[in-house]
Amino acid sequence: MNDKNEESIESSGCNRRQFFSKLSITLGGVAALIIGFPIVGFLLSPFLRKVPEVWRPVGSVDSFKVGTTVVVKYLDASPLPWAGVTANTAAWLRRDSEDKFIAFSINCTHLGCPVRWLSDAELFMCPCHGGVYYKDGEVAAGPPPKPLPRYPVRVRNGQVEIMASPIPITTI
Amino acid sequence: MRVLKNAWQWFDDRTGISGSIGPIARHPVPPGTGWWYVFGSATLIAFTIQVVTGIALSLMYVPSSSQAHDSLLFITNEAFLGRFLRGMHHFGASAMMLLVGIHMIRVFLMGAYKYPREMSWISGVALFAFTIIMAFTGQLLRWDQNAIWSTIVAAEQAGRVPIIGEWIARFILAGGTIGAVTLSRFFAFHVFFIPALIYAFIGLHLYLVLRNGISDPPKPGQPVEPGTYRNWYHSLIKNRGVPFWPDAAWRDVVFGVVVIAVIALLAIFVGPPEIGKPPDPSIIEAYPRPDWYFLWIFALFALLPANIESYVIFLGPLIVGLILILLPFIWNKGERSPRRRPWAVGIVLVIVIMVGTLWIEGIRAPWSPDFSAQPLPVEVVGATSGPVHEGAELFYSKGCEFCHAISGHGGHRGPDLTYIGDSLSPDEMTWRILNGGLNMPAFGGNLTPEELDSLVAFLQSRRVRTGAKVVD
Numbered sequence: 001m002n003d004k005n006e007e008s009i010e011s012s013g014c015n016r017r018q019f020f021s022k023l024s025i026t027l028g029g030v031a032a033l034i035i036g037f038p039i040v041g042f043l044l045s046p047f048l049r050k051v052p053e054v055w056r057p058v059g060s061v062d063s064f065k066v067g068t069t070v071v072v073k074y075l076d077a078s079p080l081p082w083a084g085v086t087a088n089t090a091a092w093l094r095r096d097s098e099d100k101f102i103a104f105s106i107n108c109t110h111l112g113c114p115v116r117w118l119s120d121a122e123l124f125m126c127p128c129h130g131g132v133y134y135k136d137g138e139v140a141a142g143p144p145p146k147p148l149p150r151y152p153v154r155v156r157n158g159q160v161e162i163m164a165s166p167i168p169i170t171t172i
Numbered sequence: 173m174r175v176l177k178n179a180w181q182w183f184d185d186r187t188g189i190s191g192s193i194g195p196i197a198r199h200p201v202p203p204g205t206g207w208w209y210v211f212g213s214a215t216l217i218a219f220t221i222q223v224v225t226g227i228a229l230s231l232m233y234v235p236s237s238s239q240a241h242d243s244l245l246f247i248t249n250e251a252f253l254g255r256f257l258r259g260m261h262h263f264g265a266s267a268m269m270l271l272v273g274i275h276m277i278r279v280f281l282m283g284a285y286k287y288p289r290e291m292s293w294i295s296g297v298a299l300f301a302f303t304i305i306m307a308f309t310g311q312l313l314r315w316d317q318n319a320i321w322s323t324i325v326a327a328e329q330a331g332r333v334p335i336i337g338e339w340i341a342r343f344i345l346a347g348g349t350i351g352a353v354t355l356s357r358f359f360a361f362h363v364f365f366i367p368a369l370i371y372a373f374i375g376l377h378l379y380l381v382l383r384n385g386i387s388d389p390p391k392p393g394q395p396v397e398p399g400t401y402r403n404w405y406h407s408l409i410k411n412r413g414v415p416f417w418p419d420a421a422w423r424d425v426v427f428g429v430v431v432i433a434v435i436a437l438l439a440i441f442v443g444p445p446e447i448g449k450p451p452d453p454s455i456i457e458a459y460p461r462p463d464w465y466f467l468w469i470f471a472l473f474a475l476l477p478a479n480i481e482s483y484v485i486f487l488g489p490l491i492v493g494l495i496l497i498l499l500p501f502i503w504n505k506g507e508r509s510p511r512r513r514p515w516a517v518g519i520v521l522v523i524v525i526m527v528g529t530l531w532i533e534g535i536r537a538p539w540s541p542d543f544s545a546q547p548l549p550v551e552v553v554g555a556t557s558g559p560v561h562e563g564a565e566l567f568y569s570k571g572c573e574f575c576h577a578i579s580g581h582g583g584h585r586g587p588d589l590t591y592i593g594d595s596l597s598p599d600e601m602t603w604r605i606l607n608g609g610l611n612m613p614a615f616g617g618n619l620t621p622e623e624l625d626s627l628v629a630f631l632q633s634r635r636v637r638t639g640a641k642v643v644d
Contacts, residue, residue: 046347047339073454080352084238086320089349090454106456111473112324114456116543121571122618127459128325129474130539130575130585132613140613142539143478166348167324169331169341172482 051077055154055161064095064160069117069135071106077164091151091162092117092124094135103153103162104137109146109170124148146170200413201420202388202405208282209386211275213424214431216374218271221264221435222306225257226363233313235359237352237451240315244447259439265307267435269465272303277520280499283508284387287398290500292380295373297496302370309362311463313355316448320350321460323358332485350453385409386416390508398505459543467534468527474539475530541574542583552579554633563630566623570615578634586612593635601628 014022056074064070072093079087092104092115104124106114113128123140124133132141137148152163184190232251234243247254276296279285285293308326312319327341346353385405414420445463449455462470476484510517545568550556553564567573575585596604602624608614619627 043343046342046345046353049347051348071454071456076349076351082236082238083352084236085450085452086237086350086352086354088452088454090456107324107328110328112328113321113460114453114458116456118571118574120569121615123571123613125541125543125571125574127540127543128470130541132541134613140608141611143474143476143481145478145482166342167327167345167350169338170328170482171331171337172334172486 051166054078054164055156056164057156057159057161058091058093059160060158061155061160062158064093064101066095066097069094069104069119071117072103072160072162074162074164089164090114092148093153093160093162099155101153101155101160102137103151105149105151105165105168107149107167108144109139109148109168110142110144112167112169115148196382197417197421198415199382200409201386201416202408203412203414204389205386205420206389207423207427208278208389209420210423210427211271211278214427215268215271215275217428217431218264218268218435219370219374221260221432222268223367225261225264228257229261230363235313235356237315237350237355240313240355241447241450244314244316248444248447255443256439258444259442260435261310262444263435263438263442265310266463266465267431268303269307271431272300276300277524279387281510281513281516281520282387282390283396283503283506283510283513283516284390285500285504286396286506286508287401287504288384289380289387290504292377292384293500294497295377295380297493299370299373299377300496301493302366302373305366306362306370307463307465309358309366311466312358313362314445314447315355315451317451317455317458318448318460320354320451320453321458322462323350323354325460329485332482334486337486350451386420387508390510392507392509392511394508395506396504396508461537464531468530471530471534471537474537475533536584538584540583541571541585543574545573545582548573548578548581552581553630559626559629560633561630562623563626563628563633566619566627567630570618570627572627575612589631589634591634591636593632596631598628598632601631 054077058072058074069092071090073088073090076083076087076089090106092106094102094104096102108115108126108128108131110126110129110131113126115124115126115131115133117124122135124135124137126132126142126144130142131139131144133144133148134140137150139145139147149168151165154161229247232243232247232254234240244258248258249255279293279296285296308322312323323345327344330340330344331337333340342348345351346357388405388408449458461467473481473485507513547568548564553561555561555564567576567578573582575583576587576589577584578588579590592601604612605619605624605627606614606616608616
C-alpha cells in the first residue's frame with residue numbers, strides 16, 4: 001500500500017482499520033441474512049400456503065332429522081399426506097327446518113375447547129371453563145365472549161356440505 | 173498407571189485444562205453460604221436430566237403428527253426402560269419448574285439480585301421464561317387429545333393480543349387448523365430453538381456468578397451501597413473466602429443427588445402421565461387439562477370476570493415480565509436481609525398464597541360441568557314413580573345435575589340443591605328455571621308445563637327433614 005492512499009482515506013474521516021471493521025461487520029450481517037432467510041421463511045410458510053376453499057360432504061339430507069343437532073366429521077381443507085388423524089375436524093350440524101341447516105364450530109369462543117351437545121337439555125356445554133350455549137349458539141352462561149361461530153353450509157345433490165374452515169380465533 | 177499419568181500430563185500440558193478449570197472450581201466464595209444456596213445448581217441438575225432423558229427419548233419418538241402418538245405408546249408400553257425414561261423426563265420437568273421457582277424466591281428474598289448482580293437476575297428471568305416455554309411445548313409433544321386441545325387453547329390465548337393476535341394464533345397452529353406441520357413446529361422449538369437459548373443463557377448466568385461472585389449471606393443492618401460494595405466484597409473474599417470446591421460444592425452435590433433420586437423414584441412408582449386418546453380433533457369427548465404447573469392459570473381463566481379477561485390474558489404476562497425485568501433497577505440497593513424487608517416477604521407470601529389457592533381450585537375445577545354425573549340413585553330420589561321420580565329423571569336428562577349437586581351427586585358449577593326445598597318456594601323455583609340468570613341458562617323454551625311441574629315437585633322434596641320421604 002502506498003502512503004498516499006492511506007492519507008486520502010484518513011482525510012475523509014475513515015482510516016484503514018475502521019474501514020476493515022465496518023466491512024467485516026457489514027459482510028457478517030449479509031451472511032446472517034443469507035443464512036437466516038430460509039429459517040424465517042420456513043417459520044412463516046404456513047401463512048404463505050394457499051388453502052383452497054373446499055366443501056366437504058357430511059351426509060345425505062335425509063340422514064338428519066329436523067330439530068336435531070349432531071356431530072359431523074370431515075377432513076380439513078387441504079391436509080398434507082402425513083397429517084394422519086390430525087387432519088380430521090368436526091362441526092355440530094343442526095337441521096333447523098326442512099331446508100335450513102346450521103353448522104356450528106365445535107370450538108368454544110372462550111379458549112377453544114370442544115363443546116358438547118346435550119340433546120335433552122338443548123345446550124352446548126364446554127368441559128374446560130364451563131361455557132354454555134343455547135341451541136342457536138347464543139351464550140347461555142359462563143365466560144364465552146361470543147356466540148358459537150357458524151361455518152358456511154349448503155345442500156348439493158342431496159348431500160349436506162360444510163365449507164372446511166380454519167379454527168375460529170376469538171380476538172379482542 | 174504410569175502410562176495413563178503420562179498421557180494425562182501430555183494432554184494437560186497441550187490443553188491447559190487443569191490450569192483453567194481448577195481455579196474456577198476453587199474460586200473463593202463468601203463463608204457460611206449454607207443450604208439456601210443449593211437451588212440454582214439443583215435447577216441445573218434437573219435441566220441436565222432433561223437433556224439426557226430428552227435425547228434418549230428422541231431415539232424412538234417420531235415427531236410426526238400422524239405417528240407421534242403410536243411411538244409414544246410404544247415407548248411407554250414396550251420399549252426397554254421407556255416408561256422409566258418418560259417418567260424421568262416428566263418429573264424432571266416438574267422439578268425444574270419447582271426449583272426455578274424456589275431459586276427465584278430465594279434470590280428475591282435474600283436480595284441477591286441487587287447491585288452488582290442485576291444481570292444475573294435478568295438472565296435468570298429469561299431462563300425462567302424459557303423453562304415455561306419448554307414445559308408447555310413438552311406437554312404438547314405428548315401428542316394426544318389433551319395436547320392438541322392445549323395447542324388450541326394456547327392459540328386462542330395468543331388471539332387476544334391486539335391487532336396481530338390472529339397471526340400469532342395461526343403461527344402457533346402452523347396454519348388454520350391442527351395439522352401435519354403443527355407437531356414438527358413444537359418439536360423444533362422444544363428440541364432445538366429453546367434449548368439453544370437455554371444453553372447460551374446458562375453460560376451467561378454462570379459466567380456472571382464468577383464475575384460478580386456468589387452473593388454473601390445477607391445480614392440485617394448491612395445494606396448494599398453501590399459505591400463501596402465491590403471493595404467490601406473483595407476484602408471479604410480475600411480475608412475470609414473459602415474455595416467453592418469442595419467447601420460449598422458438597423452441599424450442591426448432596427442436594428443434587430437427592431433431587432435425582434426423588435425424580436427417579438417418582439418415575440418408577442408414579443410413572444409418566446397417561447397417553448390419552450389419539451390427537452384427532454374430531455373426537456368431541458375431551459376433557460382438556462394442563463399439567464399441574466399450569467393448572468393455576470387454567471383456574472384463573474375460569475374465574476376472571478368476563479369483561480376484563482381478554483385484556484388480562486394479553487397484558488398479564490407482559491406486566492409480570494416487565495416487573496421482573498425492572499425489579500433490579502427499582503430496588504438495586506439497601507437492605508438485603510428478609511428480616512428488614514417486610515414488603516419483599518409480603519409480596520412473596522401474597523403470590524404463593526394466590527397461586528396456591530388458584531392451584532387448588534384448578535384441581536377441583538368446580539366451574540366445569542361434571543359430564544360423568546350419573547342419574548340420581550333411588551335412595552336419594554325417594555320415589556320410583558310420580559312427579560318426584562319424573563322430576564329426578566329430568567334433573568339428569570336436562571343437564572341440571574352436570575352443574576348442581578344433590579346429596580353428593582353431580583357437579584359444582586351452581587349451588588348445591590340438596591336442601592333447596594327449604595329455601596325456595598315453588599314460584600321462585602319456576603321463575604329461576606324458566607329465566608335462568610346468575611350464570612344459569614334459561615330453560616323456558618326447553619320444558620313442557622308438565623315437565624316443569626315434575627321438576628319443581630322433585631326440587632321441593634329436597635328438604636332437611638322430609639328429605640327423601642316425599643312419595644307421591
